[in-house]
Amino acid sequence: MSDQERDFPTVFLAELKEILGVAGFHADEATRLVYSRDASHLTIGQPLAVALPADDSQLRQVIALCGNAGVPVVCRGTGTGLSGGAVPGSGSVVIGTSRLTALGPVDLTGRRVRVQPGALNDGVSRHSADCGLHFAPDPSSQAAASIGGNIAENAGGPHCLRHGVTLQHLLHLEWSDDRGRLLRTGRGLAAERGLDLVSLLCGSEGTLGLVTSSDLRLVANPADESTLLAFFPDLEDAARAVVGLLSEGLAPVAVEMVDQAMLAAVEEAFGFGFPTDVEAAMIVEFVGQPEEITEDGIRASALLSDNGAREVRSAADDAERTELWKCRKKAFGAVGRLAPSYVTMDVVVPLGELPGLVREIQVIKAEHGVNIATAFHAGDGNLHPGVHYDDRDPDQTRRAHAAADSIIRAALDRDGSVTGEHGVGIEKLHVVPWQIDGESARLQRGIKDIFDPGNILNPGKLHPPADAHFRQVKPLPDGIEFKWPNLTVTAPADTTLVEIQETAMERGFWIPVGAFSGNPGIGLGAGGTVGDLVAHLVSGPAFCAAGTARQYLLELWAETGDRRLFHAGAPVFKNVAGYDLVHMLCGSGRVYARPLAATFQLRPIPESVGCWHFPLADPNRREEDLGRLTRFLAQRDDGLGGPVMIVDTFAENPEPGAVILVPGRDRPWDLGQVDKDIKDILDVPQSVAHREFPFGRARELLDSGLIPDWALSSPEWTFFARLPDEDATPGMWPSTAGRWIWQAAPRLVWSPDPAAPYPGWHSDLFCTDGRMQTPCAPVDGVPLEFLKKMKVLFDPSGALDTPPWLEEKDV
Amino acid sequence: MSDQHMASAASTGQQLEDLLRQCVQCGLCLPHCATWLATGNEVQSPRGRLLLLGEMLRLDGTDTAPVPGAFLRAFDQCIGCRACETACPSGVPFNLLEYGQQRAMAMPLDRMGGLPRPAVPGPFLRRMDRPDFLGFLSRTAGLARSLLAVAVGKMWRRRLAEAPVGVGHLVRLLGSMPASPRTDTGLLQMLDGLCHREPRDKQVSEVSTPVPAPPGHGPRVAFFHGCANAGLLPGTSRRFVDLLGWAGCRVEEPLEQDCCGALASHTGRPGRAASLRARNRNAFSGVVAEGAVIVAEAAGCGHELKSYGEEFQEKVVDGVVLLAGLDLPPLGRVPLRVVYHDPCHARHGQGIIAEPRRLLAAIPGLELVEPEEAEVCCGSGGAWGLRYPEISADLGRRKAANLAATGADLVVTSNPGCLGQIADGLLLDTPGLPILPLTDLIWYAVKRGSTT
Numbered sequence A: 001m002s003d004q005e006r007d008f009p010t011v012f013l014a015e016l017k018e019i020l021g022v023a024g025f026h027a028d029e030a031t032r033l034v035y036s037r038d039a040s041h042l043t044i045g046q047p048l049a050v051a052l053p054a055d056d057s058q059l060r061q062v063i064a065l066c067g068n069a070g071v072p073v074v075c076r077g078t079g080t081g082l083s084g085g086a087v088p089g090s091g092s093v094v095i096g097t098s099r100l101t102a103l104g105p106v107d108l109t110g111r112r113v114r115v116q117p118g119a120l121n122d123g124v125s126r127h128s129a130d131c132g133l134h135f136a137p138d139p140s141s142q143a144a145a146s147i148g149g150n151i152a153e154n155a156g157g158p159h160c161l162r163h164g165v166t167l168q169h170l171l172h173l174e175w176s177d178d179r180g181r182l183l184r185t186g187r188g189l190a191a192e193r194g195l196d197l198v199s200l201l202c203g204s205e206g207t208l209g210l211v212t213s214s215d216l217r218l219v220a221n222p223a224d225e226s227t228l229l230a231f232f233p234d235l236e237d238a239a240r241a242v243v244g245l246l247s248e249g250l251a252p253v254a255v256e257m258v259d260q261a262m263l264a265a266v267e268e269a270f271g272f273g274f275p276t277d278v279e280a281a282m283i284v285e286f287v288g289q290p291e292e293i294t295e296d297g298i299r300a301s302a303l304l305s306d307n308g309a310r311e312v313r314s315a316a317d318d319a320e321r322t323e324l325w326k327c328r329k330k331a332f333g334a335v336g337r338l339a340p341s342y343v344t345m346d347v348v349v350p351l352g353e354l355p356g357l358v359r360e361i362q363v364i365k366a367e368h369g370v371n372i373a374t375a376f377h378a379g380d381g382n383l384h385p386g387v388h389y390d391d392r393d394p395d396q397t398r399r400a401h402a403a404a405d406s407i408i409r410a411a412l413d414r415d416g417s418v419t420g421e422h423g424v425g426i427e428k429l430h431v432v433p434w435q436i437d438g439e440s441a442r443l444q445r446g447i448k449d450i451f452d453p454g455n456i457l458n459p460g461k462l463h464p465p466a467d468a469h470f471r472q473v474k475p476l477p478d479g480i481e482f483k484w485p486n487l488t489v490t491a492p493a494d495t496t497l498v499e500i501q502e503t504a505m506e507r508g509f510w511i512p513v514g515a516f517s518g519n520p521g522i523g524l525g526a527g528g529t530v531g532d533l534v535a536h537l538v539s540g541p542a543f544c545a546a547g548t549a550r551q552y553l554l555e556l557w558a559e560t561g562d563r564r565l566f567h568a569g570a571p572v573f574k575n576v577a578g579y580d581l582v583h584m585l586c587g588s589g590r591v592y593a594r595p596l597a598a599t600f601q602l603r604p605i606p607e608s609v610g611c612w613h614f615p616l617a618d619p620n621r622r623e624e625d626l627g628r629l630t631r632f633l634a635q636r637d638d639g640l641g642g643p644v645m646i647v648d649t650f651a652e653n654p655e656p657g658a659v660i661l662v663p664g665r666d667r668p669w670d671l672g673q674v675d676k677d678i679k680d681i682l683d684v685p686q687s688v689a690h691r692e693f694p695f696g697r698a699r700e701l702l703d704s705g706l707i708p709d710w711a712l713s714s715p716e717w718t719f720f721a722r723l724p725d726e727d728a729t730p731g732m733w734p735s736t737a738g739r740w741i742w743q744a745a746p747r748l749v750w751s752p753d754p755a756a757p758y759p760g761w762h763s764d765l766f767c768t769d770g771r772m773q774t775p776c777a778p779v780d781g782v783p784l785e786f787l788k789k790m791k792v793l794f795d796p797s798g799a800l801d802t803p804p805w806l807e808e809k810d811v
Numbered sequence B: 001m002s003d004q005h006m007a008s009a010a011s012t013g014q015q016l017e018d019l020l021r022q023c024v025q026c027g028l029c030l031p032h033c034a035t036w037l038a039t040g041n042e043v044q045s046p047r048g049r050l051l052l053l054g055e056m057l058r059l060d061g062t063d064t065a066p067v068p069g070a071f072l073r074a075f076d077q078c079i080g081c082r083a084c085e086t087a088c089p090s091g092v093p094f095n096l097l098e099y100g101q102q103r104a105m106a107m108p109l110d111r112m113g114g115l116p117r118p119a120v121p122g123p124f125l126r127r128m129d130r131p132d133f134l135g136f137l138s139r140t141a142g143l144a145r146s147l148l149a150v151a152v153g154k155m156w157r158r159r160l161a162e163a164p165v166g167v168g169h170l171v172r173l174l175g176s177m178p179a180s181p182r183t184d185t186g187l188l189q190m191l192d193g194l195c196h197r198e199p200r201d202k203q204v205s206e207v208s209t210p211v212p213a214p215p216g217h218g219p220r221v222a223f224f225h226g227c228a229n230a231g232l233l234p235g236t237s238r239r240f241v242d243l244l245g246w247a248g249c250r251v252e253e254p255l256e257q258d259c260c261g262a263l264a265s266h267t268g269r270p271g272r273a274a275s276l277r278a279r280n281r282n283a284f285s286g287v288v289a290e291g292a293v294i295v296a297e298a299a300g301c302g303h304e305l306k307s308y309g310e311e312f313q314e315k316v317v318d319g320v321v322l323l324a325g326l327d328l329p330p331l332g333r334v335p336l337r338v339v340y341h342d343p344c345h346a347r348h349g350q351g352i353i354a355e356p357r358r359l360l361a362a363i364p365g366l367e368l369v370e371p372e373e374a375e376v377c378c379g380s381g382g383a384w385g386l387r388y389p390e391i392s393a394d395l396g397r398r399k400a401a402n403l404a405a406t407g408a409d410l411v412v413t414s415n416p417g418c419l420g421q422i423a424d425g426l427l428l429d430t431p432g433l434p435i436l437p438l439t440d441l442i443w444y445a446v447k448r449g450s451t452t
Helices: A008-024 A029-034 A056-069 A121-131 A147-153 A197-201 A235-247 A260-270 A290-306 A318-329 A331-335 A351-368 A394-413 A438-451 A497-506 A530-536 A581-585 A619-634 A671-682 A699-703 A709-713 A784-794 B003-009 B013-021 B034-039 B046-060 B069-076 B083-087 B095-106 B122-126 B131-152 B156-161 B165-175 B184-194 B227-232 B234-246 B262-266 B270-289 B299-305 B310-315 B319-325 B354-361 B389-404 B416-429 B438-450
Strands: A049-051 A073-076 A093-096 A112-115 A170-176 A182-185 A210-217 A224-232 A254-259 A280-288 A311-314 A341-344 A371-377 A382-389 A481-483 A488-492 A553-559 A565-569 A594-601 A608-615 A645-648 A657-664 A689-694 A718-721 A740-743 A748-751 B220-224 B250-252 B293-296 B316-318 B337-341 B367-369 B410-413 B435-437
Touching (some): A008 A049, A008 A056, A029 A049, A029 B046, A029 B069, A049 A056, A056 A073, A056 A170, A056 A210, A073 A147, A112 A121, A121 A147, A182 A197, A224 A235, A224 A290, A224 A318, A235 A280, A235 A290, A235 A351, A254 A318, A260 A318, A260 A331, A260 A371, A280 A290, A280 A318, A318 A331, A331 A371, A351 A371, A351 A382, A351 A394, A438 A565, A438 A581, A488 A497, A530 A594, A553 A581, A565 A581, A608 A671, A619 A657, A619 A671, B013 B095, B046 B069, B046 B095, B131 B227, B156 B165, B156 B416, B165 B389, B184 B234, B184 B438, B220 B234, B227 B234, B227 B416, B234 B438, B262 B270, B270 B310, B293 B299, B293 B310, B293 B319, B299 B316, B310 B316, B316 B319, B319 B354, B319 B438, B337 B354, B337 B389, B354 B367, B354 B438, B410 B416, B416 B435
Parallel strands (some): A049 A093, A073 A093, B220 B250, B220 B293, B293 B316, B337 B367, B337 B410, B410 B435
Antiparallel strands (some): A170 A210, A224 A311, A254 A280, A254 A371, A341 A382, A488 A594, A608 A657, A608 A689, A645 A657, A645 A740, A718 A748, A740 A748
């Protein structure tokens, strides 16, 4: 060994210390021991040193140094992860984000906030509370878990049932690649298209890059909340009740459950007074206007009772709400007292499979002679069976792990996923091959090679070994498959959306894309297919400030350029088993892969659509009115999707004016109130015509003549957007009246007329043709070299669409 | 609650191991731990310290090298605030960490690679449980502060904060001497001013005294004043006795009492701690045998006294808890927004959370607000703050900022160490926001309630 090699650690550590200073560099025995563990009870080795950078420049310098030296880097938030994602191997450097805790000012109109990765999850919500906003993903660890960790694992939580998981709340990421370069991804625009690197980075478990700053989407605090707690003598009945509840079109913000073993543990630990002679306790929570949640609460209560609930309690106020939630929120703490060790599982199955899985777990429990206490994010089909054992007893240990593997197989047999929110880490490496096919695994390894050729970013995590025995590709569907208990629809790529939507709407559900009924209308045209939607992500005005159709896409079959078939995702509402190829590819055209079939989540349709039509003779009032209307309607973020929009007809003759469309319930306190508010804003109430149409029969609306033809059937659209940091510049509204549709979501407007550039608005972020063309060139901050290498990985022979900017093969 | 003794009693490795197993490493303790918040280093966190303890026990059972100094340093740096115990969802007892601390204290300094030089020299530190010495310090500090205010200006604390280390240290020590108006007049004037009350002409001292309830109406109380309050806050102590009297208590002050022994205990002087303990036992045993309760004015003293043993545990009552249970005379209006800081020895050590708030809520016109990070230690920790001055200073500023962010007009607390620590943080960043002992505010409310 040369002198240089022998001294390597000394030299390296000295250089590391030089970057970090005394407060940030730690290589003593105590720190190395403490940072070798996280919350998962798994260990590999001890790190060489622990780096606690004070800012993102230090963080990137550390990565660069480690990359040059070939020293692996393992990023860590607060170490609350359960799959071993943050445990380091020997000779690695742990980078802790605990000193990167800054929270930026809250952007009230834009509902966003910029935070550093070490900021704590519920710290973000406390920080935003004064603005009436909060960060929706709420894992049980939220009091300690860091945002960076949430992003690395694509964390979920009870309230993700309605609001979506972490990925749906990321607008923009700044991150360090394997060489310490600062990169930026995501414009935070609602309809952005192209290869979605935010979807790729989110859930990548620190193996592709380290986030140094993130812009988070915030959700409005609810006007009111209603919480029910129901006790079921039979666990399977409880599971069936969950399916029944959601199949009725109810949209609670959370549906949680604990089983008898869990309830008993909570009672023994805390003595809250919950009954322990029932097999399940279920929490159902609604948010919204007081009348709305009363209605929903009554419906839910009746449904639960009809489906076997022995008792249904209701919280009268916040104090009681906290009481009711205790049986679920304290489960984590109670479990520690039950047994010295336990396998914390995280399986997810399609919603309709929940009763069956629950039954099968009972059998597995008996067969292996183990104790299992389970907590459920029941509405998402996601459950955490905790298999208890004493690790000092080898037989118990063996049986517990065998039981856990059996539960995983049972979930996979039901089309589920091995992990809904905890991630793969090292814990699930051995079961991921049971779920994904070899081609999908090969593509994921290829992506890793592109982003981290030196394999220094959290090596040994997430990717099973290349020679593992992966499953065969899941068979393609033959035709449209509606799985009503699962609330999903699977269809081949050439299925028209009209066909899907018309059938779904008859049952009171839809994929929230397009405008009304079966007419995808704006953007895709009547012939638009599933493949088109996956490729081009034209969601139409159906979404508000919330996510795009990408959110509802669950599963994808696709073909690479050289005709290799692969499958990604699963027909479940939460899934973090490996890289999120589904959402990464969605909206990237047919450049990297050709969609062959997809599964979408179905959501309840809005009950009605309110339509307001008003003329406006005075063009000077136009800007002011549009401004106020848009701001007012942007508040209507109910997370369900629906065509909130303003059709600007000021250019029409003889009746310049506008048409407003808002989905909701035909009640005095909902659309009735919107009516009052709009008339207040417009100040000329007598001229406003208002009608309501049932959403499922929107043909009447289309035939009513209220909405101009061009708004319903133009074949091509130009999208304009303003970037978040451009709000302050003047010229907010196009000064020329034209044919525009204003998205109630801020900063987005559509027109069927060719792009007429005007200051402050960008049309170059999207393609002029909303339908079939390739995605436009990437903007600043998206590394072109990565996209070119991705192209080579997915389409080595260039058989698929290739836009000019991907043409040069200089990689 | 004699956990300190439980730690030594549970000294068998097996018992400790069993207790350790309760920790599931969830990490939910971290955001409540002041040293983790200040350093970002998980070694300075409850979960981290428990991992080290587990390894220490493992090493004890082997023939390998002794426990690394770095391990023991981690325990030494634990404030002992017990916020982790309150936060832990699995009920891991704090005595595990105390065991680690005792191990650390028993180690020679050089084994631990030396410890931070304390902010005050040893001889100084050792005298800080003597009321007369503390009184002398207080008067000197008061004089020094007045001189500085004249010489350097009102913002002397901030301006001198950036001075070279020696001066900066001294200035911080000056700022963190707990203080409240010595005379009743002084307190009345201060709070009248804060409430924007018109000065009641020159005869402020002629404010009538509330008519005390008939003797025997309230309990018989043996007053434990504690070294810090006696030396540093004599006015407050006296007023507290007034309050007890007005509530109908029969108050006695055993003369032979001394410091509760907490300081000696936490600075590695078990001998002195034991002799103080014996002295106090003697001093109070008579009145206790006759049915009196021992009331401790400071949360820290109360916590220490309760560890004396069975009969003390039953007979010791925290001053604020006692007051909250008594029939006070009518309270006058105090139109202030007030924020209460929970001393760790009260909130975590004794579970006292509701009583001070109940007392404050009973004052007409008073708006009570809650700060962020209410459960996090202010960074005083008695002797700890003097031994780890940098982190203590950071934590003091953090706590002061959280309290000031509530928009309060006044901060109140019920422990002298916290009082001084927060006073310094406020002085540095928000000098207009005062802090007072809680009992002084109650005293004021009663006084104003009796004036027509």
